[in-house]
Amino acid sequence: KQEVTQIPAALSVPEGENLVLNCSFTDSAIYNLQWFRQDPGKGLTSLLLIQSSQREQTSGRLNASLDKSSGRSTLYIAASQPGDSATYLCAVRSAGGTSYGKLTFGQGTILTVHP
Amino acid sequence: DTEVTQTPKHLVMGMTNKKSLKCEQHMGHRAMYWYKQKAKKPPELMFVYSYEKLSINESVPSRFSPECPNSSLLNLHLHALQPEDSALYLCASSQRFTGTSSHEQYFGPGTRLTVT
Numbered sequence: 001k002q003e004v005t006q007i008p009a010a011l012s013v014p015e016g017e018n019l020v021l022n023c024s025f026t027d028s029a030i031y032n033l034q035w036f037r038q039d040p041g042k043g044l045t046s047l048l049l050i051q052s053s054q055r056e057q058t059s060g061r062l063n064a065s066l067d068k069s070s071g072r073s074t075l076y077i078a079a080s081q082p083g084d085s086a087t088y089l090c091a092v093r094s095a096g097g098t099s100y101g102k103l104t105f106g107q108g109t110i111l112t113v114h115p
Numbered sequence: 116d117t118e119v120t121q122t123p124k125h126l127v128m129g130m131t132n133k134k135s136l137k138c139e140q141h142m143g144h145r146a147m148y149w150y151k152q153k154a155k156k157p158p159e160l161m162f163v164y165s166y167e168k169l170s171i172n173e174s175v176p177s178r179f180s181p182e183c184p185n186s187s188l189l190n191l192h193l194h195a196l197q198p199e200d201s202a203l204y205l206c207a208s209s210q211r212f213t214g215t216s217s218h219e220q221y222f223g224p225g226t227r228l229t230v231t
Contacts, residue, residue: 043225
């Protein structure tokens with residue numbers, strides 16, 4: 001069964017810092033990995049999707065990398081802003097096993113960027 | 116348009132009530148999902164519909180009854196719920212459920228359900 005872990009559980013940084021969120025998964029048989037953002041009480045916003053054959057994806061100040069063989073992904077946020085404060089969720093879509101086709105989520109990283 | 120809409124935004128119901136949650140997408144997606152999310156936890160998959168047929172039921176109690184009337188609509192019928200069923204219910208869609216295509220999932224804003 002696929003398991004996803006995110007580190008750290010919470011992160012508080014001053015505005016302007018560059019930061020890295022980490023995600024690891026136990027089964028490398030995946031179709032893709034998605035990073036989501038969730039504001040309190042709201043739905044999930046998809047930030048980046050990395051296919052299993054890709055190494056990284058970029059969108060604005062966000063860059064996500066994927067090392068499928070080692071079961072790791074990182075989300076890099078450049079020049080953080082208070083508006084980036086949210087919970088960031090990593091999810092992998094499994095390509096086999098009992099989790100086939102399903103998204104498995106990590107527990108999330110709660111990010112606070114203070115002015 | 117990458118929007119998934121959900122109604123209502125908030126719902127308060129008693130344990131003897133019957134209510135329904137609705138979800139709609141117009142992206143031509145043929146896979147739709149219901150997730151349940153408790154506070155400070157990640158979403159948990161409840162049901163998957165693929166081409167309007169129920170593909171996955173994650174051992175969800177029968178007091179939750181999903182329905183997919185057509186390729187754009189997904190309903191979740193609620194009956195005789197318990198207070199512990201209070202949660203944020205999220206709907207999502209993707210192009211397909213299986214296969215090797217992109218399958219990026221798009222989520223709606225959710226329905227905040229409170230069972231009294």
